[in-house]
Amino acid sequence: MRLLNTKTFELRFFPDHIPDYVILSHRWMTPGSEECTFDDLSKTPISNIESIARKKEGFPKIQGACNLALQDGYEWIWIDSCCIDKSSSTELQESINTMWRYYASSNICYVYLSDVPNSNDGWESNFRRSEWFTRGWTLQELIAPTSVEFYSGDWKMICTKLEKYEDIATITNIDPRVLLRTQKIELFSAAQKLSWAAHRKVTRQEDRAYSLLGLFNINMPLLYGEGRQKAFLRLQEAIYNSTTDHSLFLFRYSLHRNDQPLLADSPTRFCERAACKQCPGHFREQIIKNTLYNEILASERLSTQAHEQILTTVTPSQNKMSTTLPLLKYEEVSSQLVFLDNMSYRPWATHVAVLNHTLKKNPGGALCLLLCQDGSGEVFRRDKYSLGLLPTIEKLAPKIQKRGVVICPGPSSKSEMGSFKSRFAVGGDFLEQDWACTGQDFHKGQVFVEGNFKPYFEIWTARNLRSSLPVSPAEVACQAGDPRDASVAVLLQLINFGDDWSIKEIFELFPSKGSWGRRSLYLSSVVVDRCSIQLTSGKRLSVGLRRLPAGCRPAFPVSVWYSYQIVLKYV
Secondary structure, X not given: OEEEEOOOOOEEEOOOOOOOOEEEEXXXXXXXXXXXXXXXXXHOOOOOOOOOHHHOOOHHHXXXXXXXXXXXXXOEEEEHHHHOOOOOHHHHHHHHHHHHHHHHHOOOEEEEOOOOOOHHHOOOHHHHOOHHHHEOOHHHHHHOOOOEEEEOOOOOEEEEOOOOHHHHHHHHOOOHHHHHOOOOHHHOOHHHHHHHOOOOEOOOOOHHHHOOOHHHOOOOOOOOOOOHHHHXXXXXXXXXXXXXXXXXXXXXXEOOOOOOOOOOOOHHHHOOOOOOOOOOHHHOEEOOOOOOHHHEEEOHHHHHOOOOOOEEEEEOOEEEEEEEEEEEEXXXXXXXXXXXXXXXXXXXXXXXXXXXXXXXXXXXOEEEEEEEEOOOOOEEEEEEEEEEEEOOOHHHHHHOEEEEEEEOOOOOOHHHEEEEEEEEEEEEOOEEEEEEEOOOEEEEEEEEEOOEEEEEEEEEEEEEOOOOEEOOOOEEEEEEEEOOEEEEEEEEEEEEEOOEEEEEEEEEEEEEOOEEEEEEEXXXXXXXXXXXXXXXXXOEEEEEXXXXXXXXXXXXXXXXXXXXXEEEEEO
């Protein structure tokens, strides 16, 4: 472990026999601002008045933490921004996998709230709205240490974690017993712990999963670039493979309309705040109703059963999860089942998966997932309203059979369907005259660019997110003319290929009996974004389709924006 000396600002590595130290928890400065890094403190001694680190915006924070530690009698402090050599992937991975232990072993954790100007704000609105409470990494930094002290931007103490545990529990939705340390973190279900991380933000999307490793006492390789969903699925696999905690199946919300996956795609799906404004209500289905995670209890089956493995396979065309589950035939237990959504008999169900969790009011029972077996006998479907309760399980135990199951969400998933908006405009030597499209929602408008209003054409196209193919073919026709010669005009037909558009056919237009006749000059059966044609006059025309900046795209991939310019130039 590498620590920073609070007197000399020098870094020192301790392979073992770690001295007493304090630790800093802070909100990293916004992009563009400068934190003091390992390189800054390694190259030039920070005690040197010309040190690069002293000139950085983050230095006063390092200096303030060291001064506070010295006042408290500590010679050593750990600060993530400068005590980890992030140029070494091995050290970064080791540090992230042991981060929980770093915080848990510290004597005091100083929480520096740079967005709370002074301690007089105390528990007023500025404190409650501090970004520190919304960040992914700070969840473990709040829970792991025994002693946590909160400081304002001027380094004045506001309070301690134990002093204001009720307020912190309200802000974070964390169970107060965790903050008071009156109940071990291991005794809380995986689902409840994930609910504490439901809407926490991170800079790198994979960190939504990696920042939770310590919370579950697991290690796993870090694969930056794998994406948010794959990282979170790997995290759940690691949790399940070490605990076989069935509460992972009890996510509250889903983007799938009917048949559900076995595991969630994000911690957000475990959110249990009432009327949460951050959850995308019109894009979600509620899977669990009328039951909170603190009402769920691990049954004796959790401690006595053998650990099972779960395997997820996620590709653009496949999303299946396989494991071994204890099953009962639905027809044998249907009369005893209590449905937690207040609905009744499920005629489609063929089996009941007996989970190792129950309700506190039914300690001898078991929560159950209702499954429907397909014709092959290997694949099962899980309906969105699939949670039931067997009030007592003892007499049914001899009938339980453990077998391998494969859970596949159905094709009616909302997450598989989306739409994207494409905006087109004409540039070069021609001006647009008219637009048309086939079977899609469209809009014509004008945008103010460089002192002039320029027309554009927008079209919404439905698509299948899994295959990236449009649900139905979409075509756009653009008529454009030479503003210097009214007799010269062309008609371009564009066709949609997934998220991309291609030039399909180009016609030259000519006056004919009071309207326009047309002559085909170009036809393509493959994806094309640039070509050249020769007009009747002998002039050659270069035709191009180029992507332009489209502004901010939505984070959720149901709607994506693209902007194109059709460039028509004489060559």
